[in-house]
Amino acid sequence: MRLTVTTWNINSVRLRIDQVLRFLAETKPDVLCLQETKCPDDAFPLKAFRGSGYENVVFAGQKGYNGVAILSRFPLLTRDVMAFCERPDARHISAVLGPEAGAAAGIVLHDFYVPAGGDVPDRGLNPKFAHKLDFLDELRRWGGRRPRGPAILVGDLNVAPLEHDVWSHKQLLDVVSHTPHETERLETLRGEAGWIDTARLLTPEPEKIYTWWSYRSPDWAAADKGRRLDHAWVSPDLAGTVREVTVSRHARAWERPSDHVPVTLTLEL
Structure with a gap:
């Protein structure tokens, strides 16, 4: 069977509910993982998603910032939320696909929203950057303890780790999201835990891949x-099932868009 999992930082799920529903109608992924929903749990637009065929939804939200959610066509057996850096921020949620998912049953889905880190890449001068580095360090410790078995990790990790993951490696080396402090941490934690970077598995460097374009550009x-x-990562036991990673660049041109676009992973199980 084919399993499609999309990750998308929507930058306010209520503000952009029409864009999400349009994407679901046009693309029909089996699973959609959202980040930066900016929505408290009691205001999450659950009815709209269930009306679009996504009956199985888990979410963790906060008013005005952060927030993650998983929408699925298949039953979700569990809901788990991890807190990082002793903060109750809604930056992670996970669930397990139920037996009705067929060959996909038992796959663990992790949805992450890593802190952006502010504008100044200096731990001493910028508390937001310090928090981001601490979050990545804690994520590394968690990643090394990842349970064995099929798993998918997706989300806005707020790091462009490789040279050709940015428009100019040289000019962005001292810009938050591409500094060596961040890129080395992300690649180390990924490698130590054995996660496979599916986009670069199928599209190696030096080809450029972008999923985000700044609002600041006219x-x-x-x-x-x-x-x-x-990013969309898989555990090693799923590496051989990866068939496609699609970046929906056209969504960046929609009315009132997010600055991120959907990224869809396709597995053949």
């Missing part, structure tokens, strides 16, 4: 100064 498409901040 013409994002013409400038094309993007970064690959959104």
Whole structure:
């Protein structure tokens, strides 16, 4: 069977509910993982998603910032939330696909939203950057203890780890999201736990891949100064099932878009 899992930092699920419903209608992924929903749990638009065929939804939210959610066509057996750096921020949620998912049953889905880190890449001067580095360090410790078995980790990890994950490696080395402090941490934690970076498995460097374009650019498409901040990783036992990773760049041109676009992973199980 084919399993499709999309990750998308939506930058307010209520503000962009029409965009999410449009994407679900046009693309029909089996699972959609959202980040930065910016929505408390009691205001999450559950009815709209269930009306679109996604009956199985788990979410963890906060008013005005952060927030993660998993929408699935298949039953979700569990809901688990981890807190990092002793903060109750809604930056992680996980669930397990139920037996009705067929060959996909038992796969653990992790949805992460890593802190952005502010603008100044200095731990001493910028508490937000310090928090981001601490979060990545804690994620590394968790990643090394990842339970054995099939798993998928997706989300806005807010790091463009490789040279060709940004429009200019040289110019962005001292820009938050591509500094060596962040890229080395992300690649180390991924490698130590054995996670497979599916986008680069199928599209090795030096080909450029972007999933985010700044709102600050007056013409994002013409400038094309993007970064690959959104990721889809799989456990080693799923590496041979990876068939496609699609970046829906066209969604960046929709009305009132997120600055991130959907990234869809396709597995053949």
